[in-house]
Structures are given as C-alpha cells and as structure tokens.
Amino acid sequence: MGGAFRNLALAVALMAAPPVRAQVVDFESLAGWQQDGQAAALAAFLDTCDLLDAADWRPLCKLARDVPRDDASARAFFELFFRPVIVGTPPALFTGYFEPELTGSAVRTPRYAWPIYRRPPELADGTVYHSRASIEGGALGGRGLEIAWLDDPVEVFFLHIQGSGRIRMTDGSVIRVGYAGRNGHAYRSIGQELVRRGYFLPHQVSAGAIANWVRSNPDLGAELLNHNPSYIFFRKIANLPADKGPIGAMGRSITPLRSLAVDPAYTPLGAPVWIEKEGRVPMNRLMVAQDTGGAIKGAQRADIFYGFGDAAGDAAGDVKDGGRMVLLLPIDRAFAMLEGL
Template sequence: MLRRPVRGWLFCVWFLLAALMGAGGARAELLEFEALDGWRDGGQAEALAAFLVTCDQLDAPSWRPVCKLAADVPKDDASARAFFELLFRPVIVGHPPALFTGYYEPELNGSPVRTSRYAWPLYARPPELKDGVVYHSRAAIEAGALRGRGLEIAWIDDPVEVFFLHIQGSGRIRMTDGSVIRLGYAGRNGHAYRSVGQEMVRRGMFSAHEVSAQTIAAFVRANPGIGAELLNHNPSYIFFRRIRGLSTEKGPIGAMGRSVTPMRSLAVDPAFVPLGAPVWIEKEGAAPLRRLMVAQDTGGAIKGAQRADIFYGFGDGAGQAAGAVKDSGRMVLLLPIDRAFAMADGN
C-alpha cells in the first residue's frame, strides 16, 4: 500500500536534490551520515514530526522546498531517515565537546490572591519595560520594586520554585480551585544571567560535580537566609504572560511561537544554530542520548555553537531528569545541501 506514495515522493526528492547540488558547487569538509553515532536508530519519524511543527516558519529559499516536501514524507523511521539523508548534510559548527543541560515545564501550586502560604508573586511584564534596556534587578524586585501595581498573575507557595520557573521560562500553575493556567515567557529585565551553581562552587560550598538543580533547591530551602542572597546573585528576572487555549498535552510555547516537543526540541544559541533546524546530538553522561532533535527554543544561559538545552517535558519527573543533566558530547547541525556547503566553506 505504501509503494506508490513512496515512489512519487522519492522522485520529487531526487529532483530537488539535483537542483540543490547544482546550486552548491563549492567543495566543503562535511560529515557523512555514517559518521553520526547511532544515526540508524535515532527515531527520525518523531524528529520529522517535531520539525514539521515549525517548518512553515522557515522562509529562506533553501528551506522552503525542503519544508514543502517534508509534509508528504510517510510517517515511518525509514522514510524520515531517507528524507534527511537526501536533502540535508551534517555540519559541525564550533568546536566540540558540547555542553548539554536540560529544561522542563514545572507545575507549581498557586493562588489568585496573596495569603500567608501563597506569598511569592509571578509578575506580568511591566508596560514600561523595553527590550534590551536594563531594568530593576532580581534583588530590587524581590525587595518590592513592583509591589502594589497589580502585575501579579499568581501567588506561589515556594520561592525556590519561583526561581526555577524563571530559569525554565514557562510553566503550569495549579490554582487553589483546581484549575490549571499556562504561563509563557513575556520578557526579561535586561540583566545578564549569572549561575547560582557556579557561585556556590566559587564560595567553596560544593565542588563542581556536586552542583545540580536539586542541590541548589535543597540548600536554599535548608538555609533560607543565605539561600535568598544566593538566588539574588543571579540579577536576571523573567516576566510571564498567561497563555490561553493551549491543551494540556501540548508543550510550552518556544521561541518560534509553537509548542516544543519533549525529548525532540532543543534550546540553542540562534547566533550559531538556525531556529527550526534539525540537530543531531550525541550526549554522554549517566543517561547518554543519540537522537535527532529540532532547534526550536532559546535561553538566556544558552550561548555558543556547541551549547544546547534539551526539553524533557513537564512535571516533577521531567524536572528530576532535566536537573541532573550537565554533560559533554557533540552537536551536529543538519542543513539543506546548498546551505551546508556554504556554511562549511565559510560563506
């Protein structure tokens, strides 16, 4: 039953392949797909589905025909793998080893009004905030710089959870009436992100291999005084917006304005990795990964060509998995053939 659509699809692919090869005649040092460790077992059908979520956002000439064909590829791993192998080429940008971390969509407990238990606010974006302009620091906001202005979206029962929600950039809030609201990124205060974990290492509280999100959370809860001061070491502060009409099975909205996919979406530095591009990752560590992902998000701490944040999903389980990731490895960018040759050639 699949032979006829596959044959027609392959004809279109080979036609486009010939056109792209003619357009990108420059020689370049590129990887072959056989050099990607675990490529044949990477579950490319899931990656293709994630790629299609944002493909219509890619409007450059080298992407448009690729995205048009992607929608017609049969939804099995062999066909998806053939699609990527025929129309893309692997390119390493930057110098491995890569640094992989993880992020997730937290679920917090919240209230529409402040109470003795729910005492820590999540703020909407102040109307006077301008992108790229330095605004009140985290310490100033925590001290009350925005208090009384009606910017509170919800009140949360744990300041540590609020801090980590700022790092994740989106979340689910389970309100006291049982309803769940979804929050997305609305802006930041213009201060550069500073790592609390690195500051704890600098002060001699922990060694580098001991620091994780769980370590930081446990320490701050056990030592609220110095803990609050440590959290304020990071002056960056995130503002949120309420997202309506997003079903519970969908991931949070990423930098491309679409839901990100658990274990298939990456946050990257768009100065080096085009948003929407497929990226093959070879992550080492306690839970190694070999899979094709899609660059669909960004993050204030994600800087550099070999730097990525893996989206693990939502809830406590995803948080435990994401918080333990600080691993090396390699990122390999998949680009349409003409663009791959141009990039590898330094154009």
C-alpha cells in the same frame, strides 16, 4: 534553558555568526543514526517548518509534509536533502530543562506569598530594568502586575530559569504561563557561585542540590538567589491543550525529547540537530532547534527539553554532559557556509 526569547528573529543566518570551525561529515559518522526514531523528529520539524521562509528551506518543508510517517522514510528524507555539519569544536555542553507544575493562588495569603509578574508596560526590549533583588524587595508591588502567588520562593526562581510552567490554582483550575520578557540584566549561575563560595565541588552541583541548599539556609539562600540579577516576566497562555508542550522561541509548542534550546547566532531556529550526549544517560537522537535561553551561548551548546512535571524535572536537573552537536542543513547552505569561512 528554556526562557524563550521570542523577540529573536527566526531567520538568524548561520553564516552571520562569529567565525567558527565548521566541517561537513557523513551520516555514517553519526553514532546511532540508524537506530533513532526519525519519524518523531520529522513530526517536530514539521511543527515549525512553515516558519522558515528562506529559499533553501521552503521546498524542503513542502516535501517534508508528504513523507510517510515511518522511521525509514523520515531517515531517507533527511539523508537525501540535508548534510550533517559540525559547527564549532566539540565537546558540546548539554543541559536539560522542563515545564514545572506548581501550586498557586490568585490572591496573596500567608502560604502563597511569592508572586510571578506580567511584563511591566514601560519595559522596553534591550533596556536594563530593576534587578532581581530590587523586584524581590517590592519594586513592583501595588501595581496589579501579579499573575499568581506561589508557595515556594525556590520554585519561583526555578520557574524563571525554565521560562514556562503550569500552575494549579487553589480553585482547581490550571493556568499555563510563558516567557514575556526579561529585565535586561545578564544571567549569573547560582551553581557556579556556590562552587566559588566553597559549598560544592563542580560535579556536585545540580538543580536539586541548589534547591535543597537554599531551603536549608533560608537567609543565605535568599541572598544567593539574588546573586542572579536576571528576572523573567510571564504571560498567561490561553487555549494551550494539556498534552502540548510550552511555547518556544518560534511561537509554537515544543516537543519533549525532540526540541532543543540553542544559541541562534550559530544554530538556525527550526533546523534539525543531531545530538550525541554522553553522561550517565547517553542520548543519540535527532532533535529540532526550536527554543533559546539566556544561558545557552555558543555553537556546541544546547538545552534539551524533557517535558513537564516532577519526573521530567528530575531527569533534566541532573544533565550536565559532554558530547557533540551536528546540524543538519540544506545541502547548498551547508557547503556555502564552508566557502564563507
């Protein structure tokens, strides 16, 4: 989900991933391909295409800049220069994430009592640091690392899950915060723990259900949140227009309903990805792998970015659907990958 681990190399090669099944398919086999708005996908692709410096990507990115901005032209571009590749074995698992809008204060008050922290200077990438429980217990107190104080510990927890947010301060200003690092502890699912303890059945778990349970059981809820020892640190993001999405793993703004968080061990960042999401609200569309997340692991695993605010949060929080992911790769890369298996 959306916690954007920006220190990951952008040029992670798909062929370096652990061996998985791969199959080249035809565009005609992509359900809904002719009906999608590929011009919007092309625009998202161009947002990060200049960061792809591999020899097989560079000419495609140059050509993409000259494609007319209509769906038919964009569709023809992808069909001409890419091949669809199914990596791994469907069904996929799709979840959703968003950029929350929260309220906060520059100083601690009785209402605003839960901090979000900037990255401690001594924290090195890849090292294990204080756990969530230790930090919540005051391990970083008194060091001036607080970016803002928020009014709801549950919202703070879900801000960590999303990895970015907008905070409306008490003086009326709005600050944007994004991922700056993590404490090195493995992510543990709170939803799975609630199921294990017998409070929910698997199909009942959603972000809203978890939030309501924690608020209704404050003592047990605080202990439950600490079951996930992973902790995210933030940074202020200056000069990011309000109409732009948060910064993803490629260092650029991501696009609602066109950007995906993926596992870069299997899906190259910057690559177009066709998704066929099942569930209550099916979705067949071309997206772009532009973000990563601590819980996004595997070839057929993706987190869909839904946008910002409450409506996006409601939509994202209900997504836990099957389907399949199909990568669109440069032709030579697609067939070279098959030869390497």
